[in-house]
Amino acid sequence: MFGYLQPFREELKMKDYKLYKSVYCGLCRSLSKSYGLKSSLTLSYDCTVLAMLYMSLHDTPCSVKKGKCTVNPLKKCMICTCEGDALRFAGAVSVIMSWHKLKDTMNDGGLFKKAAAFFLRIFLRGNYKRALRNYPLIDEYTAEMMKQQNEAEKNDVGIDRAADPTATLISRLCIMFCPEKTDRKTIGVFGYHVGRWIYLMDACDDLEKDIKKKNFNPFKKKYNGDVKATMQYCNEVLNMTAAQLIMAYELLDLHRYKAILDNIIYNGITIQQKKYTFDRYNKKKTKDIDYYPAMDVHE
Amino acid sequence: MGYDFSNVINLMNQGRYDDAENILIAMQNHPDQARVNYYLAQVYLKKGWLESAVECAGKAYSLEPDNREYTDFYNNLNSQRNVSAAGDNKAAKAAGCCCAAFECGDCCCEVSECLGSH
Numbered sequence: 001m002f003g004y005l006q007p008f009r010e011e012l013k014m015k016d017y018k019l020y021k022s023v024y025c026g027l028c029r030s031l032s033k034s035y036g037l038k039s040s041l042t043l044s045y046d047c048t049v050l051a052m053l054y055m056s057l058h059d060t061p062c063s064v065k066k067g068k069c070t071v072n073p074l075k076k077c078m079i080c081t082c083e084g085d086a087l088r089f090a091g092a093v094s095v096i097m098s099w100h101k102l103k104d105t106m107n108d109g110g111l112f113k114k115a116a117a118f119f120l121r122i123f124l125r126g127n128y129k130r131a132l133r134n135y136p137l138i139d140e141y142t143a144e145m146m147k148q149q150n151e152a153e154k155n156d157v158g159i160d161r162a163a164d165p166t167a168t169l170i171s172r173l174c175i176m177f178c179p180e181k182t183d184r185k186t187i188g189v190f191g192y193h194v195g196r197w198i199y200l201m202d203a204c205d206d207l208e209k210d211i212k213k214k215n216f217n218p219f220k221k222k223y224n225g226d227v228k229a230t231m232q233y234c235n236e237v238l239n240m241t242a243a244q245l246i247m248a249y250e251l252l253d254l255h256r257y258k259a260i261l262d263n264i265i266y267n268g269i270t271i272q273q274k275k276y277t278f279d280r281y282n283k284k285k286t287k288d289i290d291y292y293p294a295m296d297v298h299e
Numbered sequence: 300m301g302y303d304f305s306n307v308i309n310l311m312n313q314g315r316y317d318d319a320e321n322i323l324i325a326m327q328n329h330p331d332q333a334r335v336n337y338y339l340a341q342v343y344l345k346k347g348w349l350e351s352a353v354e355c356a357g358k359a360y361s362l363e364p365d366n367r368e369y370t371d372f373y374n375n376l377n378s379q380r381n382v383s384a385a386g387d388n389k390a391a392k393a394a395g396c397c398c399a400a401f402e403c404g405d406c407c408c409e410v411s412e413c414l415g416s417h
Contacts, residue, residue: 160348167347185314192347236380240349243379 003045004201004276005194007260008267016259018078022064023055023257024048026080027094030087032070034134035095035127040071042098042124046198049264051090054177056254056261057187060084089177092131092138099128100142104150137176145169153216159237162218163199170195186251193245197238197269204234204276228281235277242269307338316346333362337369344376352376 007020027048031039055062062082069075080087102124105117132139148165174191175184203210203218210217211225223229249265310319323339340355353376359366360373 159350160343164348189347196347237350239382240353240376240379243382244347244349 002198002202002205004198004272005046005049005264006268006272007263008271011267012260012263016263019064019080019257020048020052020260022078022080023052025067025069025077026082027051027087027090029067029070029079031091031094034088034091035130037070038123039091039095039127039131042094044094047090047094049261050093050173051086052257052261053174054086054089055082055084056257057177057182057252058084058086058179059255060086062086062256086177089135092135093173095124095127095131096135096138096142099124099131100146104146138173141169141172156216157218159200159218162203162216163196166199167192167195170198182253183251186248190245190248190252193241193248197241197245200234200238200241201272201276204231204238207231207234231277231281235273238273238277242273245269304334304338307342311338311342311345314345316342320346333359333366333369336362337372340372340376349376353380 007017009017012020024043024045028040028043031043060083062080062084064078064080067077067079069077099121102117102121106114106121145165145168148168149162152162152165171188171191174187174194178184178187200218206215207217207219207230208227209215211220211227219230219234222233246265249261254261307319307322310316310322320339320342323335323342326335329335336355336359340352340359343349343352343355353373356369356373356376359369363369
């Protein structure tokens with residue numbers, strides 16, 4: 001996972017933002033408790049959203065307490081604890097996916113990246129083994145996804161087929177933690193489009209680099225390397241994926257964190273999309289604050 | 300050669316989208332190519348393969364532009380491409396700056412990271 005799923009913080013209430021941060025810190029704490037301090041390195045925003053979705057779908061008690069930051073003990077923070085399996089599950093996803101990503105980098109990356117990935121893998125080996133022991137199914141799904149992804153890239157397939165392995169993985173993960181009373185098909189479709197959106201955002205993000213280095217990118221063939229024209233197209237594809245994602249999201253029965261998840265799905269996705277597709281190619285960089293109409297008037 | 304798509308529809312209803320896709324792809328010589336592409340677009344939409352769905356829906360539409368069913372389906376799909384799913388982020392735009400609401404500059408900064416631009 002790559003960290004594209006983030007809330008639009010300006011639109012969040014303070015209490016919701018603090019809750020969001022508490023889940024982030026709770027996940028970090030859970031990671032270091034379950035898999036060792038080193039595994040905190042693998043923490044990502046996407047896994048935080050996964051943990052929140054897990055907790056939101058299940059009605060298990062969760063609480064927030066004051067504590068000290070796991071990585072920097074001088075810093076105070078709010079930490080979410082959950083009686084259910086949400087944080088451990090999201091932590092395992094984080095560790096296992098990072099492990100497989102490093103394996104992929106070792107095979108494909110440049111010399112420096114290969115060496116870095118090799119040492120990081122040695123560093124994280126124990127943590128991965130522990131996560132694997134607890135959640136073998138996540139590892140099985142991720143390994144399958146990586147294999148299919150490599151095959152898709154070798155065959156230079158189109159957008160849909162290229163995004164399918166990541167989308168299927170997230171869909172399967174969502175179904176794994178879906179409570180019995182929830183419709184599996186709905187959460188599966190939601191997960192599929194979340195995974196697809198994340199993959200396509202990453203492809204968008206890497207487009208320029210991939211064109212230069214002649215790496216695989218599903219958007220590369222469109223408009224023959226004209227990045228600006230391709231970005232317009234990327235935005236359209238992402239819009240459509242987001243529309244499907246939202247349709248499934250609205251059918252989910254959420255018990256908590258609804259305000260934060262709504263913010264991520266309705267606002268966060270749009271802002272992230274705008275940042276990665278258009279803003280980075282404009283000379284004047286748009287800051288979050290530029291999204292406010294008041295600022296437009298003053299200009 | 301059969302004109303009947305009931306087999307494909309049954310497979311779709313059962314959620315066997317890959318099987319339905321294979322049958323439809325094998326129907327290259329079917330005389331009603333517009334309908335083949337229309338169903339193929341529906342299968343792709345169910346699978347989450349949105350680009351293929353748009354492509355097939357477009358083919359069905361261009362083969363029979365007067366068919367209301369194909370036109371509506373194609374337009375519906377296309378409308379999702381051009382409008383940001385969450386609207387024009389109106390809610391976010393209407394929010395205004397939070398800085399005035401918080402006296403504590405530190406916490407405000409943490410939330411909005413916007414003090415620098417003031």
